[in-house]
Amino acid sequence: MAAPELAPSTLPQAQASGHRIVGVTAHCLRLPYRGEVQFARMKQASAEYSIVVITLDDGTEGIAEAVCRPEFTGEDSRSIAYMIDTFFKPMVVGADPLHHLTILDRLDRIRDCRAAKSLIDIALWDLRGKLLGEPVWRLLGGGPAKPVPLTWVAHGNTREAMLAEAREMVLERGYKGLKLKVWKRSDEDVALVREVRQAVGDAPTLYVDANSKYTEFEVRTILAKIADYRVDFIEDPCRSADLTRMATLAQALPIAILGDLTCNSLGAVQAHLSARAVGGISVKLRRTGITESLKIIALCEAAGIPMVIGTDSESRIGAMPRIHLRMAIPSLAGAPTETHFFDKLASDAFAGDFGFKDGALTPTDAPGFGVAIDRRMLETFSF
Secondary structure, three states: OOOOOOOHHHOOOOOOOOOOEEEEEEEEEEEEEEEEEEOOOOEEEEEEEEEEEEEEOOOOEEEEEEEEOHHHHOOOHHHHHHHHHHHHHHHHOOOOOOOHHHHHHHHOOOOOOHHHHHHHHHHHHHHHHHHHOOEHHHHOOOOOOOOEEEEEEEOOOOHHHHHHHHHHHHHHOOOOEEEEEOOOOOHHHHHHHHHHHHHHOOOOEEEEEOOOEOOHHHHHHOHHHHHHHOOOEEEOOEOOOOHHHHHHHHHHOOOEEEEOOOOOOHHHHHHHHHHOOOOEEEEOHHHHOOHHHHHHHHHHHHHOOOEEEOOOOOOHHHHHHHHHHHHHOHHHOOOOEOOOHHHHEOOOOEEOOOEEEOOEEEOOOOOEOOOEEOHHHHHHHEO
16 A cells, blocks of 8 residues: 655644855955975966865855965866856855755766865855754764874975985984885885885884876886885876776776875766776865765775875865864875875965874864854955
8 A cells, every 4th residue: 555645734844044145255365375486387486276265145254275286176266266156156145054965966067166165065054064063073973082093195206305304204203104105106206105104113113205207117017026015005197098908907906095196076986996097096076075075085995995185285274174174084094184285385264273283183163164263364365
């Protein structure tokens, strides 16, 4: 016998916050570094950042941040501001902030624009926590609060400078992991890894990032030698759109490949896992926000694949969402999170409590991500 239909008045109603979104603003900032940083494609002393603020009718703000390097992503802060203001603000203003998935579905009417969509998603999670009076780590099911260990990324300076930096950050500053940039495409990279492991001992997690600089042959004949020094991952060893070839390389290496640049969406991660082209995934909120990242995490859990919360060169504002996600999900506890770049910045626009100590960051009980904006510093760095 079929179940009787419910009368319309007795159907469950969608929970509403009692608030509406009245504003979406994208701020363009340039933040200074403590010193020059050598990246794979350029050297920088500062970088552009985008801070998105979603404002409710009572003045509550949801805040999110992303770095903007067109050399890597094809976007700068002005282009993200244009996308937010032109495409997405009309879809968001007037909506209930707790109708989160409905809002994200609207955003998907526009193709791509991953950073802009992710910023809105993260800001909505911040609003959810502030409206419900809970930190996001608790909304995600985590707790109790505890220090989240961090990985320091040693960028591509000289071998001697990277060795000194690695020693300082582990032995003096307390960082629990190290990622080394290996771009020399020679045994000099192998020597760097050997010397760093000898300097810091067996305890820290250690892995390398080639930023796709190596050829497949060089990966097999040169980079594979670092397996002798207890290295967990080789991130993005070489560039190839052929998943079959990458799978063959992955199976031949004695170290797992950590997928990053080509694993930039749920669909891309699924394709790489199905092809067995990677042995780990770098989860980056700049491209998949919180909501899509949760799906990627669940997919990797089902496949038995380890994950790392990767850095997006975030300031303290961008660090907190990554720490909340990392602390809440038990399957992410296998590796320190790469959230470290705030320690390379000379200043930022963060206001609030920031519990960084001995190479670890502890989120508070503050609602949302515990992030507020220092308006004076925002004005200082805005352009």
